[in-house]
Amino acid sequence: MSAAFYAFAFLVVANPFRWRLSVPEDDGRPRPQAIAIGLGLLIAATLAITAAADTVLDWLDISPESWRIAAGVVVIGAGLWVMAFPQRRAEPELPGSMAGVVPTFFPVLLTPELFVLVKSTGADESVGLTMWALAVPVAGLVLLSSLRRSPPSETVLVGLSRLLGALAVVVGMALIISGIRDV
Amino acid sequence: MRRLLVPHLALWIVGGALIRVAIVPPEVCPVATATEARQAAISAGDWLARSIGEDGRFAYGYRRDVDEVPTEYNSARHTAAMLTLYQLAEAGEQRFVAEGDRALRYVLDNLIAAGGRTAFAEGGGDAPLGANGLLVAALVTRRVATGDPSFDGLMIDIGHFLVGQQQENGSMLAFWDRQTEAPLPDTYGIFATGEAFWGMTLIDGQFPHLDFRDPALSVAYYLARDRDRLEGQTSRYPDHWAAYGMAELGPDLLDNELIANARRLAGFFSIRLRVESQRTGEGVNVLVRGWPGPPSGVGTAGEGMAALWRLSAADTRLADMRAGMEDDLRCYAGMMVEGQIGAEEAAAYDRPGLGEGAWFYRDYSQMDDQQHNISALLAVFPLLEEAS
Numbered sequence: 001m002s003a004a005f006y007a008f009a010f011l012v013v014a015n016p017f018r019w020r021l022s023v024p025e026d027d028g029r030p031r032p033q034a035i036a037i038g039l040g041l042l043i044a045a046t047l048a049i050t051a052a053a054d055t056v057l058d059w060l061d062i063s064p065e066s067w068r069i070a071a072g073v074v075v076i077g078a079g080l081w082v083m084a085f086p087q088r089r090a091e092p093e094l095p096g097s098m099a100g101v102v103p104t105f106f107p108v109l110l111t112p113e114l115f116v117l118v119k120s121t122g123a124d125e126s127v128g129l130t131m132w133a134l135a136v137p138v139a140g141l142v143l144l145s146s147l148r149r150s151p152p153s154e155t156v157l158v159g160l161s162r163l164l165g166a167l168a169v170v171v172g173m174a175l176i177i178s179g180i181r182d183v
Numbered sequence: 184m185r186r187l188l189v190p191h192l193a194l195w196i197v198g199g200a201l202i203r204v205a206i207v208p209p210e211v212c213p214v215a216t217a218t219e220a221r222q223a224a225i226s227a228g229d230w231l232a233r234s235i236g237e238d239g240r241f242a243y244g245y246r247r248d249v250d251e252v253p254t255e256y257n258s259a260r261h262t263a264a265m266l267t268l269y270q271l272a273e274a275g276e277q278r279f280v281a282e283g284d285r286a287l288r289y290v291l292d293n294l295i296a297a298g299g300r301t302a303f304a305e306g307g308g309d310a311p312l313g314a315n316g317l318l319v320a321a322l323v324t325r326r327v328a329t330g331d332p333s334f335d336g337l338m339i340d341i342g343h344f345l346v347g348q349q350q351e352n353g354s355m356l357a358f359w360d361r362q363t364e365a366p367l368p369d370t371y372g373i374f375a376t377g378e379a380f381w382g383m384t385l386i387d388g389q390f391p392h393l394d395f396r397d398p399a400l401s402v403a404y405y406l407a408r409d410r411d412r413l414e415g416q417t418s419r420y421p422d423h424w425a426a427y428g429m430a431e432l433g434p435d436l437l438d439n440e441l442i443a444n445a446r447r448l449a450g451f452f453s454i455r456l457r458v459e460s461q462r463t464g465e466g467v468n469v470l471v472r473g474w475p476g477p478p479s480g481v482g483t484a485g486e487g488m489a490a491l492w493r494l495s496a497a498d499t500r501l502a503d504m505r506a507g508m509e510d511d512l513r514c515y516a517g518m519m520v521e522g523q524i525g526a527e528e529a530a531a532y533d534r535p536g537l538g539e540g541a542w543f544y545r546d547y548s549q550m551d552d553q554q555h556n557i558s559a560l561l562a563v564f565p566l567l568e569e570a571s
Binding site for chain 2: 060061062063065066067069070073074091092094102103106107112116180181182183
């Protein structure tokens with residue numbers, strides 16, 4: 001699979017529009033400190049998951065191709081869920097800068113579908129490619145951080161979140177087909 | 184905080200467990216050495232040799248739970264089993280030439296004139312394409328194993344019979360009708376086309392001046408482009424005989440379209456072997472993965488993958504798949520070595536001779552269970568030998 005595919009897959013699976021709708025805010029604007037901490041933790045977690053992907057799959061006796069099939073199933077399920085519920089319900093948050101950890105990093109940024117995709121990409125491709133692909137939704141969230149929430153912007157974000165959910169279903173199917181056909 | 188995290192963590196844990204059980208059970212791959220794989224092939228060859236009756240036919244199968252040998256028979260399986268005995272000889276076990284020749288006697292007793300050519304047709308019936316394709320493969324293998332040209336005339340004659348079954352679009356009619364003395368129209372065999380294709384490529388390798396190459400290439404394109412659609416398959420058919428044929432044609436004759444077909448086939452063989460390695464035959468695993476598959480089916484995936492692995496050594500367009508192919512083939516060999524019935528276990532059967540060296544699927548073993556796995560294990564042997 002190409003680097004462009006992975007960039008697209010990370011964009012639709014991570015879904016920065018859904019991220020933007022769910023991160024902690026002050027007066028309709030995302031809290032920069034929470035975003036920075038959350039994204040920092042996400043990048044660190046992605047590095048760790050990617051670096052350990054081969055070892056973990058070996059330990060579990062799972063080939064990368066089979067894991068790609070599993071990732072596809074999870075991504076399809078998550079995509080359908082996002083199509084139905086494009087916006088997460090409000091999560092309780094830890095006080096102060098710890099809000100960058102909960103809920104920003106977990107459960108908002110690091111979702112099951114992103115976790116399985118990172119692990120699959122890490123097992124199939126290099127750390128560099130995985131991090132490059134992650135940079136796409138991360139950049140998306142950074143750009144969207146300047147957006148103040150208002151009824152019209154929220155409507156647009158919800159619509160785009162739902163669209164990426166639908167595209168995630170397509171990406172999931174592509175992952176399954178690739179996992180079946182690959183050696 | 185607990186109210187926040189517990190539902191999310193529960194989702195991760197339960198979801199992870201579900202994925203593990205239902206989608207990615209462990210792929211269990213026992214380790215087999217080259218010696219063990221070779222011994223398994225020989226032991227299965229002995230099963231086939233022991234089962235040959237006075238008429239030259241093999242025992243079709245054995246049901247160990249009720250001590251029953253089916254009376255049915257299949258001519259393609261006969262020539263295929265004979266072929267594997269010659270493959271064992273080609274691999275250095277020369278004593279199997281005599282065993283193969285015992286089975287060949289049954290073929291020689293059942294030859295007919297077919298449209299000015301010769302063909303093998305059991306009991307006065309129509310001449311089947313697939314059995315004759317594999318007969319050519321067997322005779323070529325015998326020639327290579329022994330250097331004996333005694334059957335050159337017969338194999339060339341049968342090779343021309345195969346070509347006579349071919350239609351303009353490269354497809355192959357599955358039978359030659361003895362009543363009309365012509366190929367039976369609109370009949371196709373799910374395995375027969377690939378069997379004939381491989382036979383033609385093998386005979387072309389021995390006698391390049393006889394022009395079996397063009398008909399063989401015509402079948403190769405038909406298999407890659409049209410066969411599955413025109414013959415009513417709902418998906419691409421994982422045809423290991425086609426893989427053999429393409430490996431025999433080699434990189435110079437395979438354009439990118441045919442290589443793309445080889446890559447598709449490798450994918451099918453790979454998922455088949457991976458799923459097999461996930462099957463335990465116990466508990467919930469049976470619900471999500473089914474019973475361990477029939478050994479013949481696993482063997483065909485091993486054969487097809489081994490043929491394409493051989494091709495990948497010569498064709499850089501398959502080089503990126505080679506490591507994955509090797510993983511799958513090592514896994515295949517380990518599973519089959521572990522699953523074979525040994526002498527000790529077979530001693531408890533009513534007919535130990537039809538147990539030792541066999542692979543069973545739910546208390547039943549059929550001649551092609553042994554045949555496919557002999558071929559595959561012999562083909563994997565060089566890979567395992569590299570590692571030792």
